[in-house]
Amino acid sequence: MYPLTRLIPWLLVIARALLAPVAIWIAVAGLPAALWMGQFVMAAMSDWFDGKLARRWGTATPGLRQADSIADTIYAFGIAISLWVSHPEIIYAHRWGIGIVITLELLRYPLDWWRFGRGASYHALSAKLFGGSLLVAVSMIVMFDYAGPFLWISLFVGLLSELEGILISLVLPKWTHDVRSLKSAIEIRAGKAQ
16 A cells, blocks of 8 residues: 555645646636636645645655656646636737746756756745745736736746756756755755755
């Protein structure tokens, strides 16, 4: 029997990836915004709890952390597509910022495979800040049909987060998960990290 302390974090990661097509389907079907927000909250909770529980239970393996990063990317693309369907005018108005962040994210994958033979899984503080800012921006769009400054702020944070991720990949001497910042990567390279 697979221990629940190993299984639950994996189920939370898988659930988040599976919510991406659900978000798209809700948008395409034109279902109420409350239903879309329900899946969004579930995805945010799964993202928060998978790592928290795995660390608490000592089951945060490199494979789980990498799967968590992949699920985050799949879900983010699902959200972008669903917003394109439900709020095309807002997405179009922010197309350059969205395009830059998506392009940087897509460039990171071949860089990480070239450097380490697999995708990165840093979960840096800047990425967490980007996720939090997206939570606010996307909620404003879905609930109030209003992006205001929130989406631009989030995209700026996303740009900084993606650039930091690229720099971390260039600095690290070998694949490492849960790198909090570029400073941490520099310390790891210098052999100063605990």
